[in-house]
Amino acid sequence: DTGVSQDPRHKITKRGQNVTFRCDPISEHNRLYWYRQTLGQGPEFLTYFQNEAQLEKSRLLSDRFSAERPKGSFSTLEIQRTEQGDSAMYLCASSFVESGANVLTFGAGSRLTVL
């Protein structure tokens, strides 16, 4: 298992364009998370899936953001009509949770720059 994979690693786009990021979690994990990290801040929660169900969304996730996890495998995070404030590192993480505490394994992230 190669861990959590994210693609692309870097994306530069112009304001107003749409971008999509992909995350492939660790195969035996049942939860998948999206976080965003901006300069000088810790990761901030955006949303998470348990299998294919999107169970929670942060208020940070405006209606320009949409995340999907078809068939409970990989996930995509799409940002429509990008704004300069969307420039950040988008981190995907996965975990296996039955009961008890939850340790997330993060990918290397997808860095978005909006010009």
Place this chain on the structure above:
Amino acid sequence: DQQVKQNSPSLSVQEGRISILNCDYTNSMFDYFLWYKKYPAEGPTFLISISSIKDKNEDGRFTVFLNKSAKHLSLHIVPSQPGDSAVYFCAASFKNSGYSTLTFGKGTMLLVSP
């Protein structure tokens, strides 16, 4: 309102000495705490965790201490090594949310010099 605070943006330590990284939290519902380490151009990597039923957890050179009454935890690294140079994030979660999300601090950059 920051619920998890790491008030030291950076810390410099000499190789072989102890590194102590601190973290404070405000939400008394938090009952599980984690430390992550992050190198440049990589994602955060899990280091060590502690449940609120304990006050100490140790894993090799890394020990986390939890003081629930003070809402404070600390990570001790002994002895520190140059390879420990990274940004360290404190994170917290709670059982009532199914431990579904982690709330992170802003991180402390540790520099261990030879």
